[in-house]
Amino acid sequence: MPLLAAFVALVVGVAVYAANPARVTNRVYFGYALLIFATMVCVHQAVDAVNRFRAGEIADPVPWIRGQAIVAAFGPFGLWLLKESLKTRGANLRIGIRCLPWVLTGLVISLIALSDSYIPPDSTPLHHKRGIGYAVTASAMTSAYIVIVLQTRVQLQGAHGIRRLELQFLVLSLAIAAISLNILSVIGNVLSSRELKSWGLMIVVGVYALSGWALIVHRIFDPRHILLWLIQRAGLVAFLVLGTGGLSLLLGMFTNATTATFLAFAFCWGPAIWLDRKSRTRLGITHENRLANTRAAIIGIARQGHGLDKLVHDFQLLLVSRLECSPALLLLRAADDYASAQLTIARSSPLWSALGEQGWATPENLERRRSSPHLDAAREFLENRSLGLIVTAPAGSPAPSLVIALGVKTNQSPFTYPEIEQLQNIAELMDNILTHSRLTAQAALQARIEHLAMMSRGLAHDLKNLVTPISSFLVHAEQRLAPGTVEHEVHAAAQRSVRVMDDYVREALFFANRLEPKFEAVNTGPLFSAVREVTASRAAGRRVAVKIAPDSDHALVGDGVLLQRMLGNLVSNAIDASGSGTAVTLAATSLGPRGVRLQVIDEGCGITTEHLGRIFDPYFTTKEFGDDVRGFGLGLTISQKIAHLHQGTIAVLSQLGLGTTMTVELPPLAPMPRLPERPAAESILAIAEPSRPT
Numbered sequence: 001m002p003l004l005a006a007f008v009a010l011v012v013g014v015a016v017y018a019a020n021p022a023r024v025t026n027r028v029y030f031g032y033a034l035l036i037f038a039t040m041v042c043v044h045q046a047v048d049a050v051n052r053f054r055a056g057e058i059a060d061p062v063p064w065i066r067g068q069a070i071v072a073a074f075g076p077f078g079l080w081l082l083k084e085s086l087k088t089r090g091a092n093l094r095i096g097i098r099c100l101p102w103v104l105t106g107l108v109i110s111l112i113a114l115s116d117s118y119i120p121p122d123s124t125p126l127h128h129k130r131g132i133g134y135a136v137t138a139s140a141m142t143s144a145y146i147v148i149v150l151q152t153r154v155q156l157q158g159a160h161g162i163r164r165l166e167l168q169f170l171v172l173s174l175a176i177a178a179i180s181l182n183i184l185s186v187i188g189n190v191l192s193s194r195e196l197k198s199w200g201l202m203i204v205v206g207v208y209a210l211s212g213w214a215l216i217v218h219r220i221f222d223p224r225h226i227l228l229w230l231i232q233r234a235g236l237v238a239f240l241v242l243g244t245g246g247l248s249l250l251l252g253m254f255t256n257a258t259t260a261t262f263l264a265f266a267f268c269w270g271p272a273i274w275l276d277r278k279s280r281t282r283l284g285i286t287h288e289n290r291l292a293n294t295r296a297a298i299i300g301i302a303r304q305g306h307g308l309d310k311l312v313h314d315f316q317l318l319l320v321s322r323l324e325c326s327p328a329l330l331l332l333r334a335a336d337d338y339a340s341a342q343l344t345i346a347r348s349s350p351l352w353s354a355l356g357e358q359g360w361a362t363p364e365n366l367e368r369r370r371s372s373p374h375l376d377a378a379r380e381f382l383e384n385r386s387l388g389l390i391v392t393a394p395a396g397s398p399a400p401s402l403v404i405a406l407g408v409k410t411n412q413s414p415f416t417y418p419e420i421e422q423l424q425n426i427a428e429l430m431d432n433i434l435t436h437s438r439l440t441a442q443a444a445l446q447a448r449i450e451h452l453a454m455m456s457r458g459l460a461h462d463l464k465n466l467v468t469p470i471s472s473f474l475v476h477a478e479q480r481l482a483p484g485t486v487e488h489e490v491h492a493a494a495q496r497s498v499r500v501m502d503d504y505v506r507e508a509l510f511f512a513n514r515l516e517p518k519f520e521a522v523n524t525g526p527l528f529s530a531v532r533e534v535t536a537s538r539a540a541g542r543r544v545a546v547k548i549a550p551d552s553d554h555a556l557v558g559d560g561v562l563l564q565r566m567l568g569n570l571v572s573n574a575i576d577a578s579g580s581g582t583a584v585t586l587a588a589t590s591l592g593p594r595g596v597r598l599q600v601i602d603e604g605c606g607i608t609t610e611h612l613g614r615i616f617d618p619y620f621t622t623k624e625f626g627d628d629v630r631g632f633g634l635g636l637t638i639s640q641k642i643a644h645l646h647q648g649t650i651a652v653l654s655q656l657g658l659g660t661t662m663t664v665e666l667p668p669l670a671p672m673p674r675l676p677e678r679p680a681a682e683s684i685l686a687i688a689e690p691s692r693p694t
Contacts, residue, residue: 002047005205006040009033012212019216022371025085025166029215032078035071036208042068062123066113069137073109075178076144077102083152083171086163105144109137142182149175165220165414170211177207218365219417228283236276243268291422294322295429302433309613311437312340315430323423324410325388330430331403338403339653343385345403351390354378359395360424362388364414389415393427399594402431464505471498517559517645524588524598525553527560531567531586538572543580546571549587556596556666558646566642569635570600570662577604577660595648595667606656615652616640639664 013033020026042064049061080102112118117133152171156164181204214221247264248257255263281289301314312330319328331338331345338345345351353374354361366379382390388408392400404427409415415423474495481488525548532546539546567586574584582603589597607615616636639662643650646666654660 001202002040002044006037006044008205008209009036009040012209013037016212016215020368020370023367025082026215028078028082028085029170029212032075032082033208033212035075035078036204038071039068039075042071062119065119069113069118070110072141073113073137074103074106076141076148077106079145079171079174079178080148080151082174083148083155083167086166086170102144105140109140112137138182138186142179145175145179145182149179164412166214169214173207173211177204180204215368218368219420220362220364220414221416221418232276232279232283235279236272239275240265240268240272243271290322291425294318294422294426297322298426298429298433302437308434308437308441311434319404319406319426323406323419325406325408326410327405327407329405330434331405332434333401340405343405345390345405349381350374350377351381355390355392359392359397359400360420361390362415362420389420389423391420391423391427393424393431395424395428400431401435402427404430463501467498467501467505470494471502474498517562519557519559522556522558522560522563523553524556524596527563527567528552528586528588530564531571534564534568535571535575539575539584542575542578544575544578545583546575547583547585549585552586552588554588554590554596557668558666559642562642562645566639566664567598567600569639570664573635574600574602574604574660574662577606578602579604591665593668595665598664598666600662601659602661603659606658606660607652607654608656612652612654616650 010033013030013036016026016033017030046061046064046068049059049064052059053061077099081099084098112133115133117131118137119134120129120131123129149172152167152175156167184203244261244264247267248260251260251263254260297318298315301311301318306314312332316328316330320326327342329340329343331340331343337347350373351361354366361378361382363379363382366375366382369375382388386408387405389404389406391404391406393402393404394400404423406415406423474491477491478495481491528548532548535546571584571586578584584603585599585601587599587601589599591597640650643664643666648664648666650662650664652660652662
C-alpha cells in the first residue's frame with residue numbers, strides 16, 4: 001500500500017506540473033507531491049525492513065522510520081506554501097519571510113525524530129517502541145495542520161471566485177486528510193493495527209488524487225456540489241445493496257437464492273430510480289428544473305413577436321436575473337467581428353483562438369491551461385473588462401452566429417462547468433430564435449422591396465411618359481430664348497429638374513429590375529481603379545481624395561458591372577459625408593476559403609444611431625433637398641441587393657465625428673454560365689454610372 005501511494009503521489013504531481021509549468025501553484029503542488037512520495041517510500045522501506053528481518057535477514061527499519069518522520073515534518077510547510085500560492089497568485093518576499101516559522105517547526109520536529117526520545121534504543125524490529133518524542137512530533141504536526149485549517153477558514157472570508165474554491169477544495173481537504181492520517185497512525189501504532197494505518201493511507205491517496213484532478217482539469221466544479229453528489233451516490237448504492245440484500249433474504253424463504261436475488265433487485269430498481277431523481281432535486285445537484293424554467297421564459301419572450309433588437313435586450317435582462325451577473329451581452333456577427341453596443345470581439349483576437357473547440361472560456365479556465373501569449377492575452381481581455389464567461393453558439397462551430405459575454409457574478413464566484421453547460425443550451429435556443437427573427441425580418445424586407453419595386457416600376461414608366469414631351473419641348477424652345485432673360489433662367493431650371501427626374505427614372509427602373517448577375521473572374525485592383533475614375537469628378541468637387549489601400553488586388557468571382565455599381569454608390573456616399581481635405585479608402589482583404597472582404601472607409605461625420613438601422617431602407621435619405629445634393633434613398637438599398645445577389649453580406653460600422661466603414665463580404669462563388677446579353681446601351685449606362693446616393 002505505501003508503494004502504491006508513493007506511485008500515485010508522483011504521477012499526480014508530475015501531471016499537475018505538466019498541465020501548467022508556469023503557474024506557481026502547480027510548481028508548489030509538485031514539490032508537495034515529492035514530499036508525499038518520499039514519505040511513502042520511507043514507510044514502504046520500513047515495512048520491507050521488518051519483513052526481511054522476520055525472514056532472517058539483517059535489516060533495520062529505524063533509519064527509514066526516522067527518515068519518514070523527517071520528511072513528513074515539512075508537510076505542514078508544503079501545505080502552507082500551497083495555500084499562500086493560491087491566495088497571492090505567486091511567490092514574493094513576504095511569503096519568504098512568513099514561511100520561516102514553518103521551516104523552523106519542520107527542523108525542530110526533524111531534530112526530535114533523530115533523537116532517542118523518538119525511538120528508544122531498546123526498540124527492536126519486532127517490538128516497536130515509541131518514546132515521548134514520538135508523541136511530541138505527532139502532536140506538533142497535528143497542531144500545525146489544525147493551524148493551517150484555521151488560517152484557511154479565516155482567509156476564506158476575504159477570498160472570492162476561484163481562490164475561494166481552490167482554498168476549500170485543495171488546502172482544507174489535504175489538511176483534514178493529513179490530520180486524519182496522523183490520528184489513525186497514532187492509534188494504529190498504539191493498537192499495533194496495520195489496517196488503521198492502511199485506511200489513513202487510502203484517505204490521503206484518495207484526497208490527494210482528487211485535489212490533483214481539480215488542478216489539472218480546466219473545468220471548475222463547486223466543492224459543495226461534488227460533496228453532495230458523492231453523498232447522494234453513496235446513499236443510492238447503500239439503498240440498492242441493503243434493499244436488495246434484505247429483500248433477497250426475505251424472498252429466500254419462499255424460493256431459491258438466485259431467483260430471490262433477481263426479484264429483489266427488480267423490486268428495488270424502480271424505487272432507486274425514483275429516489276435518485278428526488279434526491280438530486282432536493283439536494284440541488286441537478287439543474288434540470290432551472291434550465292427548463294429558463295427555456296420556458298425564453299420561449300415566452302419570443303412569442304411576444306418583438307423585433308431583433310427588442311429580443312436581444314429582453315434576453316440580456318433575462319440572463320442577468322437568472323445567472324445573477326452583470327452585464328450580460330449578446331454579440332451578433334457583423335462582418336468579421338461580434339459586436340454589441342458595449343463590446344466588440346474580433347475573430348482575429350487572442351480570445352477567439354482561446355475559445356477553441358469547446359466554445360467557451362473563463363478567466364479561471366484560461367489560468368489553468370498551459371501558459372502561452374495567446375492565453376495570457378485572452379485572460380487579460382476578460383479580466384480587464386470584468387467578464388466571467390464567454391460562450392459561442394452553436395457550440396464548437398468554427399463560425400458561430402452568436403456570442404454571449406457574461407460579467408462577473410454578483411457573489412464573485414466563478415462559473416462552474418454545470419452552469420456553462422446550462423448556458424450553452426440556453427445560447428443555442430436564443431441563437432435559433434434570433435436567427436428565425438433575422439430571417440423573418442429579411443423575408444419581410446424582401447417582400448416590402450418587391451412591393452416597392454412594383455410601385456416604382458409603374459411610377460417610373462408613368463413619369464417617363466410624362467417627362468418625354470416636356471423634355472422635347474425644352475429642346476425646341478432652347479434656341480428661341482435670349483441668354484440673360486428671365487425666360488432663359490426659368491428654362492435652365494426646368495432642364496435641371498428634367499435631368500433630376502431622368503436620374504430618378506433610371507434609378508427606380510434599376511431598383512425594380514430583376515437582376516441576373518453574370519459571374520466571371522474579377523480582380524479587385526482594376527475594379528477599384530474603375531470606381532475611382534467614375535467618382536473622380538464628385539471627389540474633386542468636394543476636395544476629397546479617393547485612395548486604394550496597399551495589397552488590395554485579389555481575385556474573386558462576381559459580376560464586375562454590378563460590383564462597380566455597388567462600390568460606386570458606397571464611394572459616392574462616403575465622398576458626400578467627408579469634409580474637405582479628407583480621404584476615402586478602398587480596401588480588399590482575402591478571407592482565404594471564406595472569400596474576399598471589400599471595404600469603403602471614410603473620415604466623415606458618421607451616422608447617428610437613430611439612422612443607422614434605416615440606411616438600407618428604400619427611399620430613406622437624410623440629405624438636404626437640392627438637385628446636386630438630394631438623394632433618392634435607393635443607393636444603399638441597391639448596394640445591399642447587389643451584395644445579396646452575390647450571396648454576400650453588407651454591414652456598416654460608424655462613429656459620429658470619426659467616420660464610417662462599409663464592409664462587403666463576398667463568398668468564393670463558382671463561375672456560372674453566362675446569361676443572355678443585357679439589352680441596349682441605356683441599361684448598361686444605368687448600371688455603370690453611380691446613382692445619386694442615399
